[in-house]
Amino acid sequence: MIYFIDFHFDNCYTCAQYSCTTFRTDTFRSLNQRREEMAQSSQPSCPHCGTPLAPGQRFCSNCGASADPNFGKPTAMGSGVNNPQAPELPTELPVPPPPPEHYYAQPAQPTPAPNTFYPPQQGQAFPPQQGQSYPSQQGYQPAPVPTYAQPVKDSSKSVLGQLGCGVLVVILLIVGVCGGASYLVYRYVVSAASSTSSTTSTYNSTTTGNGYGTNGTPQAIPTTTTQVNAAVTYASVDVTIVNVQKASSFTNDTNLSSPYVVRLNIKEHNPSTGSVYMFYGDNFHLLLSDGTSIAAGSEHDSTGIGQDVTRSNWVDFPVTTNVDVSKLTLRIGGANEAQMDVLLTASPDVSKYQLKTIRPNSAFTYAGLNWTLTTVTSSLSAYGKQATTGMRYITVSLKANNPTQNSFYVFPNDYARLQAGTTTSPPSDNTFSSSIAAGTTGSTGTITFLMPQSATSFTLIMLPRSDTTPAATQVTTTFQI
Structure with missing residues (x-):
């Protein structure tokens, strides 16, 4: 809503001058006061929907229409009506004489400028006008694939299929052969196990004191080990008897066919300047408790021992009875040599043979x-x-x-x-x-x-x-x- 105020400026009521500063100040002050009173007396509203509007609001927050009631109305110039020519105003106005100096009053404080800040407006979505439409975009239609670019059926599939069938047949043949061989091995193992079980049951029959059963078959015995740890020197070679073992047989010695085997595990070191041959069959003998002497029957390494060489070795003695190892004696030395007798017990006394x-x-x-x-x-x-x-x-x-x-x-x-x-x-x-x-x-x-x-x-x-x-x-x- 717009209010038109007719201002009529008269001469100053104090000094009777037209251009008096006091008169103009009071006049504008009265004008601002009247504007505030008019703004307080009536609050503007939307001319379309009636929603109350804030001072200075240009568009309605409800419907989005302009707050100006004359918005969209044609003006006199736009309607084609000829407006009368405005009279020309004089270019020069008479200048009145200045007032006396004692009439000047202290200038009043200027009126602060009105707040011109407008609150931000939400964006409006404007639908298309009635009768107006947007052209729709047609979908993209791909061009047809030419005949020469179409995929051709792979002729190698039939060949690969034939090869696959051939490979499958070969695999089946291999599986069949392996299965047959496995069955034969299984039957052989079962037969061997049955034979071993039968032999073991024979050995486990009633035995006598010498390790033989009542039917004269030797009894199978587990492997036993006795630590000795005795060291002597023979032919300048340092010989250490580590331990003595007794068993029915040893898998790494197939040269002996006796019912029982006594094995010496030894270490040998040659500190002399030349190679030395031990000749175990001539120079190593096992003495039984009854005085029987048994020569070494087999050894792991019978070669010469080189200068400053250290090696591990074993020497086996064939025995016919299940002897007591603690009553055995090892005799080192040939018939014409200085011999050394070592009792096969833990840490025997060999001091008389030491250097x-x-x-x-x-x-x-x-x-x-x-x-x-x-x-x-x-x-x-x-x-x-x-x-x-x-x-x-x-x-x-x-x-x-x-x-x-x-x-x-x-x-x-x-x-x-x-x-x-x-x-x-x-x-x-x-x-x-x-x-x-x-x-x-x-x-x-x-x-x-x-x-x-x-x-x-x-x-x-x-x-x-x-x-x-x-x-x-x-x-x-x-x-x-």
Whole structure:
């Protein structure tokens, strides 16, 4: 709703001037006051639906129509009516004289500008006008596929089908053959099991004290193991007897056909300078409690033991009775060798077969050289050989300093002897070099003698020599071991 107010400006009621500042200020103040009163007295509403409108609202929030009642009405200019020509106003107005200075009043505070903020309006959806329609889009129709581009039937399917049938026939034949073979194996295993069961039942019949049944058939026994852990030296090879086993048979030994087998599990180490052959059948014997001697019948490795080689081995003995292992004795050594008897029990006493060493450190002078007897060793083997029956090896270690001006040629086999009682023996081996140069100190070597096992006191003899400068007289030194 629009209100038209006719403003008529008169002269100032105070100073009677037309352009007085006080008069214009009061006049506009009265005008604003009247506008506020009119706005408060009547609230505008939508000219179409009657919904109340907020001040300054341009469109109805209910129907969306314009809040201006004259919206859409043609104007006088639009209707074709000729408006009369407006009279021309004078371009210059008479300027009144300025008022006296005492008539000027303090200017009033300017009226704040009205709030021109409009609340945001929701978007309106405008349906199409009556009688107006939108053209519909026709659907896309794909072009037909040409004949040459159409897929052709795969002619290889028939070939693949034939191949598949052939493969299937082959597979069926293989399955049939495997099934037949499996059935034959099954029948063989069942037959063997029945035979074993029959043999076992025979072995389990009433037995006697020697392990045989009343019908003379040996009784099958399970494998038993007894720990021994005994170490001796034979032919310079360190032999450790780990354990002894007893069984009816061992699967990895098919050479023996005896009712029972006694097996020795051993470790062997050769610290000497050459290979050593043990010859188990000649040098390893099992002594039964009644004194019967049984030679080794089979071994895992019978080859020579190389220098500084360590290996594991086993030796089997065939026995005819179910013997008591704790009453068995292993004898190592041939008939003409120094033999060692080891009881096959846990940690047997083998100290009498162990190597023995003493350190005399006795000094003497021979052929102008200063000699020292540093050590003496007693053993049943030396240089890969076992001592003969009733004998042992005595090895003496010597150190020599040659302060003379001449080289000394040792020749131990010619000028060194070892005496025990009535037995005097030459060296069997030595490690000395052929000569000791003049001015040399610390030359060392060993001389080995084969002596009786019963002897305990020994005398080392250095024989006189006339081929040295100065000539060598006989020298002796004694020791006990």
